[in-house]
Structures are given as C-alpha cells and as structure tokens.
Amino acid sequence: MLVVQKYGGTSVGDLDRIENVANRVAKARDEGKDLVVVVSAMSGETNKLISYAEHFTKNPAKKEMDMLLSSGERVTAALLSIALQSKGYDAVAMTGRQAGIVTDDLHTYARIESINPAAMQNAIDQGKIVIVAGFQGVNKDGSVTTLGRGGSDLSAVALAGALKADQCEIYSDVDGIYTTDPRIEPNAKKLDIISYDEMLEMSSLGAKVLQNRSVELAKKLGVRLYAKSSFTDNEGTLITEESNIMEAVLVSGVVLDKNQARVTLRGVSDRPGIAAEIFTALADANINVDMIIQNVGTDGSTNLGFTVPQSELENAKRLMESFDHDIGGMDYDEHVCKVSVVGVGMKSHSGVAATAFKALAANNINIQMISTSEIKVSMIIDEKYGELAIRTLHEAYELDK
Secondary structure (H helix, E strand, C coil): CEEEEEECCCCCCCHHHHHHHHHHHHHHHHCCCEEEEEECCCCCHHHHHHHHHHCCCCCCCHHHHHHHHHHHHHHHHHHHHHHHHHCCCCEEEECCCCCCEEECCCCCCCCEEEECCHHHHHHHHCCCEEEEECCEEECCCCCEEECCCCHHHHHHHHHHHHHCCCEEEEEECCCCCECCCCCCCCCCCECCEEEHHHHHHHHHCCCCCCCHHHHHHHHHHCCCEEEEECCCCCCCEEEECHHHCCCCCCCCEEEEEEEEEEEEEEEECCCCCHHHHHHHHHHHCCCCCCCEEEEECCCCCEEEEEEECHHHHHHHHHHHHCCCCCCCEEEEEEEEEEEEEECHHHHHCCCHHHHHHHHHHHCCCCCCEEEEECCEEEEEEEHHHHHHHHHHHHHHCCCCC
16 A cells, blocks of 8 residues: 655654654554655744845745755655664655656746656665655756645645555644634534545635645545644544545535735726726736625716735735726725635535525624635625634534534
8 A cells, every 4th residue: 555645844843743753654664554755844944944045135036945945845854764764664765856746937836747756666666665855846957946835735645646646644733624723613523524625615715724736636636635633643534526425514614714805996987898907917916816796886887896815915906006097996904804614515405605694694793795606605704703703604504513
C-alpha cells in the first residue's frame, strides 16, 4: 500500500515535533506501508524569511523570493530524513526538483504542469521512505518556483496522483473537518466523510483546514484524501467522490469568512456594457469579486453592489474612482462578513435557504446580500453578528446532533 503523507508547519514546528512526525512515519512503515512524506517549513519560518527580504526592500524580486522561501521546506525535509535514519529507517530527502515537479513560470504562485515520478518510484522500489520538500518545483528553465500559501497540500495531492497512491493523508493540528469552527461553536461535530464539492465550497468560503486548490486537484485526479491530526490517532475525515457517500446529508457545515468588504456603486450610468467594463477592470487587476447585486430604479438609475476580500479593497477603490464619470457615488463597508451553509443534500431538498433566513430573522440579524449555488447558500451580514449567526445556523440545521 502506497501512502502519501503531508505534515503542515505546526506539525513540524520544532525539533520535538519533527521527532514526533518521525515516530508516526516509522509506525506506518512498520505496518508495511510504502511512504512518500511531504513537509512544510517549520511554523513561522516562511514569515521569518519574508521579513529578512523586506529588511532590504518592500518589493523584492519574485524569482529571488522563490529561491529564499523554498529553503524552509528543504530544511524540514532534511531534518525529518536525518531523524528517521537515526532510528534505523532508510530515508531520503528530495527537493521539488528532485521529485520531478515541473511548474509554469509564475513565481510565488506557480501551477504544477507535470510530474516525473521516476526518481521517487526508484527510491520506493529500493525500500526507502521518500521525504519531499513541499510548496516548490522548478520551471522549464530550471528556476525554483513556489506554489503559494498552502502549496504543500498541493504538492502532496499532485504527488499522490502521479504515483497512483492508495491515499493521501494531510496532517495538521486539527483532527478532521468539522460542521463549523469549534472555537466559535463548541458543539461542532467532526465529519467522518465529506464530498470533494462540499469541501471545495467550505475551503473557498473560509474554512482553513485544506487549501481549495489541493481539493480541486484531488477531485480531478480521483485522490482519496484524509484530513488528520499529527497529535492524535483519531480517524480524521475522508474527502471523496459524492458517489462514495451512502446518503447525502442535507447540510454538512456552516462557515464564517470575516475577510470581506462590500462596495456599493450608486447612480451607475444606464448604458450597455458598463457592468462589463467595471468587472473586466477588476478582473484585470486580479481582484476577486464574490457576490454581485444590481438594482434598477423606476427612474432608470442603477445601483451595483459587490464584495471583495478586505485585503483587496484599497485596490478596488482606486479602480472605481477611474469610473467617476459613470458613477454617481460610492460607499464602502469593511465591517461585514459572509456566513455560508454547505451541503450536497440541498440538491434534492427544498427549504434549506428559507430555514437560514428564518433563523437569522429570529435573532434580528439583517441579510444584506445573498448568493446561492446547487450546494450552498451564502449571506453577507454585519460583522458583529458573524459568530452569533454561525451558532444560530448550526443549531437550526441540528448539526450538533
């Protein structure tokens, strides 16, 4: 049985934790498993390296940043390999390049284009435990590239797909996927199983356990994905195809995303193409627009509202000011949040949205914007009611049962 394991920054945060990971890997090896282990940098290491670069300039070259930041994962890979060797296990550390990961040329946010698993497979065939530095690869010119925040998850899933591994286990300080954030709602329950689509929605809506690009790739490659804790022996949560789930649960979870800002454009010119111009400009600036609402008054005037991540609000403001001749006025609100209800069972059940609206209304929580898809309902509300809304919805859908 071939298993790819990935350990995040908190799991390898110091030498004692690397020792703990080495013991877990050794135990899996003793059970007869072939292993490829992908590691992140030790917790805090990436931020420390960024601060080193920013000592010299606030805008360092991205190519040099990739060379710098990729070193964090290499340190962890080498240390884990050394720890395993000290226990009598045959282990070998590999960089992204040595593992055969080839990416495009987009430095600091590269996408994996291909993987040649020959070197890894050769080491596995020789009985070695392969330790791979996550978060990195090389482009066709041989320059080091990195995959963006959470990129080690992506490395693990991609390697599992390339090696046709039986499963991919993502270890962190959380022992699986919960119905909501247990820090907000203590009655949150751990899910034994969840579909790729539900996990994708929860990741993109603010759940931090798995990076959404890695879930997307797992679905594409058909990789069985487990979210587990490196500090307990709990089973974790299986992320898999919907067809593997016996009965679709109506609602799997509720998610809170506080990184939201609302932009309202008043008195937008009533002419064809203006909305296209506004949203094309935002897209060209790589500003991710989420919800959009348009209201047309009886006098022909149009109000246009949309949400962006808080971190992108200043850029959005500057762009909107360039449309001043087409816009009567603008308002911005950073004190909003998004609460979302997710579940594949929504496809075949009516009244899911109505339950959310009634529950929030009963607690005097006003909904400003609504967005729906086949398996989710998202609502923009005042930020101060975010955690109350999550607890209210969790109870309304009986997720604590």
